[in-house]
Amino acid sequence: MATTAQTIGGAEKIDLNAQKPRSLWADAMRRLARNRAAMAGIVVVVLYVLIAIFAPLVAPKNPVEQTSNNSLRPPFWVTDNPRRMPNPENILGTDNNGRDILSRLIFGTRVSLIVGVVPQIIILAIGISLGLVSGYAGGWLDNLLMRITEIVASFPDLLFIITLTVAFRETLFGKAFNGLLLIFTALAIVGWTGMARLVRGQVLSLKEKEFIEAARALGIPTWKILFQHILPNTLAPIIVSVSFSIPGLILAEAVLTFLGVGMRPSVDPANPLPTSLGQMLTEGFSNLSSGPWMLLFPVLMISSLVLAFTFLGDGLRDALDPKDNG
Numbered sequence: 176m177a178t179t180a181q182t183i184g185g186a187e188k189i190d191l192n193a194q195k196p197r198s199l200w201a202d203a204m205r206r207l208a209r210n211r212a213a214m215a216g217i218v219v220v221v222l223y224v225l226i227a228i229f230a231p232l233v234a235p236k237n238p239v240e241q242t243s244n245n246s247l248r249p250p251f252w253v254t255d256n257p258r259r260m261p262n263p264e265n266i267l268g269t270d271n272n273g274r275d276i277l278s279r280l281i282f283g284t285r286v287s288l289i290v291g292v293v294p295q296i297i298i299l300a301i302g303i304s305l306g307l308v309s310g311y312a313g314g315w316l317d318n319l320l321m322r323i324t325e326i327v328a329s330f331p332d333l334l335f336i337i338t339l340t341v342a343f344r345e346t347l348f349g350k351a352f353n354g355l356l357l358i359f360t361a362l363a364i365v366g367w368t369g370m371a372r373l374v375r376g377q378v379l380s381l382k383e384k385e386f387i388e389a390a391r392a393l394g395i396p397t398w399k400i401l402f403q404h405i406l407p408n409t410l411a412p413i414i415v416s417v418s419f420s421i422p423g424l425i426l427a428e429a430v431l432t433f434l435g436v437g438m439r440p441s442v443d444p445a446n447p448l449p450t451s452l453g454q455m456l457t458e459g460f461s462n463l464s465s466g467p468w469m470l471l472f473p474v475l476m477i478s479s480l481v482l483a484f485t486f487l488g489d490g491l492r493d494a495l496d497p498k499d500n501g
Contacts, residue, residue: 203411203494203495204494206493206494207490207491207493207494210489210490210493210494212486212489212490213486213487213489213490213491213493213494214490215483215486216482216483216484216485216486216487216490217483217487219479219480219482219483220480220483220484220487223284223288223480223483224288226281226284226285227281227284227285227288227289228285230281230282230284230285230447231447233281234275234277234278234281234282235264235275235277235278236264236265236274236275236277236278237278237444238274238275238278238279238281238282238449238450239274239441239442239443239444239446239449239450240274240275240444241272241273241274242269242273242274243273244273245262245265245269245273246269246270246271246272246273247259247268247269247270247271247462247465247466248260248261248262248265248268248269248273249261249268249466249468250266250267250268250468251263251266251267253268253468265277267280267468267472268466268468268469270458270462270466270469271458271462271465271466271469276455276468276469276472279449279450279455280452280455280472280473280476282448282449282450283450283451283452283454283455283473283476284452284476284480285447285448286355286428286438286448286450286451286452287425287428287429287451287452287476287477287480288425288480289355289448290355290358290359290362290424290425290427290428290451291421291422291424291425291484292421293359294358294359294362294363294366294424295366295417295420295421295424297359297360297363297367298362298363298366298367298370298420299370299413299417301363301367301370301371302367302368302369302370302371302373302374303370303371303374303406303413305320305324305367305371305374305375306370306371306372306373306374306375306377306378307374307375307378307401307402307405307406308320308401309321309371309375309378310374310375310376310377310378310379310382311378311382311397311400311401311405317375320371321375324368324371324372325368327364327365327367327368328368328369330365332365332366332427333427333430335361335364335365336361336362336365336427336431337431337434337436339357339360339361339364340354340357340358340361340431340436340437341436343357344357344436350439352448353438353439353440353441353446353448354437354438354439355438355448358428358431358437358438362424362427362428366420366424369416369420370413370416370420373412373413373416374409374413377405377408377409377412378405378409381405381408381409382405386404387400387404387405390404411495412495414491414495415488415491415492415495418484418487418488418491419484419485419488421484422480422481422484422485425477425480425481425484426477426481428451428453429451429452429453429456429477430453431453432451432453432454432456432457433453433456433457433460435457437451437453437454438450438451438453438454440454452473452476452477453473455469455472455473456470456473456474456477459471459472459473459474
C-alpha cells in the first residue's frame, strides 16, 4: 500500500506506517518463491555449486588415484555378486582402473559448472555488446552486424565446434587447461548469436520510449544511455535466456567429450580439473556390460543438473513476465 493522507479539521494527516509499493523485481522474486519447481531447481543448483567449490574437501579420495585389485567394484547396495563385492571405502563403486567413482563425480561436477558458466560470460559480452550497438545505431551498421550474426548462426553448431576442436586440439591453445580453453572458445563462437538478436530486439522496442528521448534531449552520452538506461531494462529476458543456455552448454561439453574431441583426461593428482562427466560417460559406455553403474551415475548427475537449470529457467520466465499479475 502507498502512503495515505487523511483530512482532519482542514489539515492533512499522513499515515507514515503505510507500506511502500513493491518494486517490479520484488514482485518477480515473490512470484519465483511461490514456484515450487523453480525453488527446487535453485536448491539443486546451489548444492552442486557448493560441491564444486569444495570438491577437494568433499571428495573422499583423489579422483585420479588408482588402487590395485580394486577395479570395477560395485556400489554398496550390490551384494549379489560374490566375485565383486563392494568396498566400504568406495560407496558408489570404482571404475576399471580402481578409481573412486564418487570422487570423480564430485570433480566432474566442477568441470560441468565451469563449462556452463565461463562460455556464457563470453557469450554475454559479445551478444550484449553487438545487440546494443546494432539496435541503437540502426541503419547500415545494424544491417552489417545482423548479416554477420546470420552468417555465424547458419553454421551447424555441433559440426562447427567439432571441426574447430579437431583443428586446434594438438596446439598449445588446444592443450591449455586439459582442452577446456578450446571448448570455451568453440562454444562461445557459435553461442552468441541468439543473445545478440535478443538484446537487439529489446533495444529496438526501448530506444523510442519517452525516457530515452528525454536522455537524448539532455545531452547524455550514448554509452551512458546504452549501459545506464537501456541495458538495465533488458535484464529480465537476458537472465531467462542465460538460465536456459547453461544446461545446453553442459550437455554440449558432455557430447564433445563422449565423441572424443572434448576435455583431455588427466592423471596429475594436483590437477584441480582432473575429469569431467563427459569423460565418465565415455568410460561407462566402454564398460557397460561389466560395470553399468559407471554409466548410470554420470547420467544421473548430468540429468539432474540440466533439469535443475531448466526448472529455474521456467520459474524465472514466469516470474519476470510483465504480463503476469499473479
